[in-house]
Amino acid sequence: MISQQEASSVLRDVEATQTRTVRSGLYAAASPHLLLWGAVWACGYALCQFTGAEQWPIVWGVLTATGVAAAFLLSWRQGRGHDRRDRSVGAIAIMTLTVGLFIIASLVLFAPVDPRAALAFPSLVMGLVYIMMGYSAMPRLAVVGAGIAAVVMAGFLLAPEWTALFAAAAGGGGLMLGGLWLPEV
DSSP states (O other): OOOHHHHHHHHHHHHHHHHHHHHHHHHHHHHHHHHHHHHHHHHHHHHHHHSOGGGHHHHHHHHHHHHHHHHHHHHHHHHTTSOTTOOHHHHHHHHHHHHHHHHHHHHHHTOSOOHHHHHHHHHHHHHHHHHHHHHHTOHHHHHHHHHHHHHHHHHHHHOGGGHHHHHIIIIIIHHHHHHHHTTOO
16 A cells, blocks of 8 residues: 555656646647748848838738748648647637737837837747747747847847847747757657
8 A cells, every 4th residue: 555645746746747748749739830930930030131111011921821821731730630629720820810910900000110110029029929828838938939039129229220130030040949949858
């Protein structure tokens, strides 16, 4: 017969293992999406650095449409063989759309804005989103979000003429590095 203390210890170990298993699955599912959006982000902001503001809607329109299509393909491939009642892909799509609309509405609400601020703002919002997601289930994602926000803000304040490249490096590079780091649990 085992003691109550031993039973409690075993239950804590089982719970810790379950938490690590769930977190590992979340990281594995998120990793390819971070790599994808990191590439989109790096390309978009790098192009913004070297094109005029009048070209930015075209750049982001094409890249966003491509990224969304690729993300749906990734989600579909990841979802094969899983429980069809899993609504997480739809929930993530709705949350992403909501955040995107919030960013657009904010920029419209506060227009006209300095183009560099318009470039930095989405990075800060997404950094916040990743931090919040990290608090709930994926601590490494919080680190990625904090890094993105810190580097973009530093670039905006210290070298404003290079804000887009800071966003490309921090956001794009940060997401891609995060995508490589997440599965290493």
